Amino acid sequence: MASLSTEELGQTVADAVAQRLGQSDPELRQMIAAEIDRTFKEATVPKRSAAASGDDERIVISATGHNTVGIVARLSAAIAEFSGDIQDISQTVVGDYFTMIIVVDISDATSQGTTFAQLKQRLLQIAEDMGIHVVALHDDILSSMHGI
Amino acid sequence: MVRSAFHTSPDEVQETLRMIEVEHLDIRTTTLSLSLLDIAGADAGVADRVYQRITEAGQNLVQVADEVGSDLGVPIINKRIAVTPISLIVGQGNPQRFIEVANALQRAAEDIGVDYVAGFSALVQKGFSAGDRAMIEVIPEALGKNSRLCGSVNVASTKSGINMDAVGQMGRTIKDLAQVTADEGGIGCARFVVFANAVEDNPFVAGAFHGVGEAQACLNVGISGPGVVCSALERLREKPPPGGLNFGNMAEVIKRMAFKVTRAGEVIGRVVAARLGERVEFGVVDLSLAPTPAEGDSVAKILQAMGLERAGAHGSTAALLLLTDAVKKGGIMASSYVGGLSGAFIPVSEDAHMVEAVRVGALSIEKLEAMTSICSVGLDMVAIPGDTSAETIAAIIADEMAIGVMNGKTTAARLIPIPGYGPGDVYSYGGLLGDAIVMPVNQFSADNFMRMGGRIPAPLHSMRN
Secondary structure (H helix, E strand, O other): OOOOOHHHHHHHHHHHHHHHHOOOOHHHHHHHHHHHHHHHHHHHHHHHHHHHHOOOOEEEEEEEEEOOOOHHHHHHHHHHHOOOEEEEEEEEEEOOEEEEEEEEEOHHHHHOOOOHHHHHHHHHHHHHHHOOEEEEEEHHHHHHHHOO | OOOOOOOOOHHHHHHHHHHHHOOOOOEEEEEEEEOOHHHOEOOOOHHHHHHHHHHHHHOOHHHHHHHHHHHHOOOEEEEEEEEOOHHHOEOOOOHHHHHHHHHHHHHHHHHHOOOEEEEEEEEOOOOOOHHHHHHHHOHHHHHHHOOOEEEEEEEEEOOOEEEHHHHHHHHHHHHHHHHHOHHHOOHHHHHEEEEEOOOOOOOOOOOOOOOOOOOOEEEEEEEOOHHHHHHHHHHHHHOOOOOOOOHHHHHHHHHHHHHHHHHHHHHHHHHHHHHHOOOOEEEEEEOOEOOOOOOOOOHHHHHHHOOOOOOOOOOHHHHHHHHHHHHHHHHHHHOOOEEOOOOEOOOOOOOHHHHHHHHOOOOOHHHHHHHOOOOOOEEEEEEEEOOOOHHHHHHHHHHHHHHHHHHOOOEEEEEEEEOOOOOOOEEEEEHHHEEEEEOOOOOOOOHHHHOOOOEEOOOOOOOOO
């Protein structure tokens, strides 16, 4: 998929969708293709610029507490709002106890001027609302403590 | 910087979180160490120049350290300033100027929001200069009324021997300082250290100062972490390795923990130094395990986790050897720039389990002295009866200096003769200084020995038995 441009991707997906739905209206296909293209461009362009600068910035978020509806949803919504890219999630529920570790690349957020401190504050606010415990820390500390 | 792929396992993430949240892993201090040599003088403007130097260089220290602590998730407890020994900065041996500089240091500390500024210090291991004499003369007044000011005097070194005139004077200085701050349990003495072989890059107060061989400005970091080491040893005891528990695998566990704690210190130090601007260099990580009165954050408890009933029991010196050495080995591997005091601290009042050991009679001042022969840093935060004579205090210091001089290591004495208090009494300072329990001292006199003047010559360095 990486070899497709977003235009080609939009066209391919639009064609596949139209075929499944039995639609052959070329104008509709074109609209869908353009919509997909735009969405992908918005989502991927800042990431390319961050990758180009070679400045990945990773944080680790841990959430623990009693399992309630919406923990993952609310935390990931906040992360998305700050243009964080979730790279990995590990999650377990033991009994009614919930623990989750999320690895997030926040280089897009920082390249747009948002600070880790702002994201952290939002996450801690959510934690307080939901009665769970959230810790967010920069990966620099983990990499240096656990790698040689 | 291009980072590699994320390689920390969920177990390692959880271990880190446990270290921070449960086991009190923190950075004890980030100390901005500043040279004042270029602004020295005998004129009336020297105090203002000192004030300006500190407030300009250190204005962002607290904010930057707090931000870095928050970003990296490891709290930085103290932010401090160390300066060139003030005895070198004020010319013409004018005591009044020294008082003005002391007040300026206090004002600067208050204005930039650091809890201590250290370096009201003199180096007199071989003799007194005019500046040394004038500064030492005003120590009780300067430290007594400036609550954020810390001072130290180096009275001995392996290469120079022990300046016994200075040691004798320190006995009187400590008595006077306790008297000046008698309302607060002689708290002034908690901010004053007497050293042998003082180091130039120690980030820990009260003994910090900026050595003459240091750069213009650097940032030194003091790690903490007794709680982390203690928990790891307790887990090892609960779940011994297949071959059974032995000293080798105990040392291994301590080394691993020291490595991680030191790495945390190094990365934090580098980030803080970088954010303070290009004129501030990263200096060293001081590997000392520094306890706090918080439950579990105790070096004495580590000795208990090793199998001693209480710190001070026979075997404590051997246990401390294993601990101190393993901490150094793990830490050295983790950072290329290790310095400062780097050992295990055993400040009595600041370690709840040390206080308890004294209370139940397990730990005496004599045993503490023996323990200081193999770990940094000396008789630290030891409360003694308020009526102890200046000669006896000086004799306690002389013994401690002898250990440092003969063994080529730093030793120190931070003694508090609490006015009006006797053996077993407890004075609660609160905060990091904790609860001081008064330890009895030997009642036999050393007066005739201490009243002789002069120096004890430097020791021989061969035939070391």
